[in-house]
Amino acid sequence: METSRNPRRRTLIVLTALAVTGSLTATGCGGESATATTSDGKVKITVLRSNGAIFEPLYIAEQQGYFEDAGLDVTIKAGAQDTSQNAPSVLNGEAQFAMTDSSGFLKGAAQDMPLRIVTGLQSATTETDPTDGLLVKKDSPIESFADLEGKTVGISALGGTIQFICEYLVQKAGGDPGKVKFVALPTTSLTDAATSGKTDAVFSFGPFYFAGLDSGLRSIGNGMNDVPGMVQGLLFAGQKYLSSNGDTAKKFIDAVAKAITYANEHPAAVKAIDKKYTQVPAAFIDAHDINHYDKTLDTTVMRTVITKMHEFDLLDNEPKDDALYWDQAPTTAGE
Template identity: 65%
Template sequence: MTKRSRTPWGRLPAAVVTLAVAAPLAACGSQASTSTSSGGGARITVLRSTGAIFEPLYIAQQQGYFKDAGLDVSVKAGAPDTSQNAPSVLNGEAQFAMTDGSGFLKGAAKKLPIRMVSGLVSSTAKGARTEGLLVKKGSPIKRFADLEGKTVGLPALGGNVHFVAEYLVEKDGGDPSKVKFVALPVTSLNDAVSTGKIDAAYTFGAFYAAGQATGLRSMGNGMNELPGIPQGVLFSSQKYLSANAATAKKFIDAIAKALTYANEHPDAVKTIDKKYTQLPADYIDKSSIAHYDKNINTTLVRTMITKMNEYGLLTSAPKDDALYWNQAPTVTSSS
């Protein structure tokens, strides 16, 4: 399939364009060294998503994994479109931030000096679905090709769910360029489908479970069609990592422990969701949690780059040496 001539800037929010302009200025003032707290621990700020997949960050705090590693970590909510967290990392306001795989690739395609340091969640066939496309129960939309000419709501344009939605339309024989994608707050997507403001919504986490609980119908296998796609990753600036490799390694090792704990203690994950999301507790209690995974599948990331470039969601196709920290837990697959 040849790359489409659609201009990617027309499909992405204005804030993403701003990121490309602001980042070089931010990089000039990047703070490479880590300060220490009054207790002597290396002080780190990490920006989380406002939607989901951030739970292991709080688990690492609660279980003392950061403290045991000599780290004083503050977790703060980042931008609604997590790809916009890059300027904060580049100018030293935060040392690490999370985004989805596509959000990171948007920054890498603009040659921002950022690197993935750890995975959080990847698509997997293990366990119950935790993301997908939702439509009204009686909707005439029965397959992804039926989305041609329809309006689909997304948490952000250009992110993982945008990429996967286009991929699934194409895989089903449809033309993704004929689908209108719009960005809405993740908390509003289900209501927008129910009231007919949009024809369908692609959502995730507890919001996906909540939509099903209200009677919306889920379609297809979602990201399970591409097992290994990074749904959540942590990244930092290349300058910070070069100057603070030992501290960064302690941080990702603490995160790895938290990911294992989260997989073994789903109730702990749901307790955090009840505190930091706007969803009713009963929806959260009934929902399935994601399968957390530190590994970043470089084979699937390369597939994302190729397809996103075709769809006009990336401005270029970055090479592997512009993507990963040299101590990041990466794996390859034959997928």
């Protein structure tokens, strides 16, 4: 596999993005249907969640009655495996809200898709131990991200958040990210790739990260926690929907905010949801702390991510802030 700097691959990415944008323009601009309600007057909402994690506050809002108390009838569905592909369903009215991460949303924003972030769900933080990171063999000469120059790093997908994190931390450590080769590998193969020497390092996450440590691999740095404030999970909606249904959208994100507070205070509830809706073994879930949830969107960190992703050729252009956030989203300008 090639890195995203390969000219031919770069052209394919751009053409694919333009093709997607064209299809959204055709189906999305007028495709959002009128607000539907139940027989007792509750507003119907469909939200597409990720297939991995960070969706727990949605189920807590459902379980604790926060959606119902807000007059909402919310259906939670698993969205696309690649959450950036949830955009068409939102723009054509199949769903009103959907999950993705920073890079997933920014790729759409860079193509002028009429989408806006409505709330955060989770951001990188120094308040919790790392649950992802760069792994190398114990006897590897790699001691910092700067040492990745001229090396091959295995990641789960090219061009997204993980590649950005690696390149950003290489540059921050004084290295040249352009001299790092990235290869896409199945997540389940990352540990083997590092231990066998197929790659010089891998960036892994969740149970696969901990499995790598258990197998004897060594971690470099603190993973995404080395970029505190970077949004790892967010909810977005179509601009047209928000302009016509602002009151409903505010009720929705307020209910999610209550659920975020509850999730941080009741880890057992989060773990119960993970056991039901993820493929992670129950023993692993019980043995590890939950992540910290956060609704706040740090616009300063997001601007850094945008600038650097563009510098690293991971974004075609740099979308402005007014093309990113709903005007009632919980934003803050961090340091």
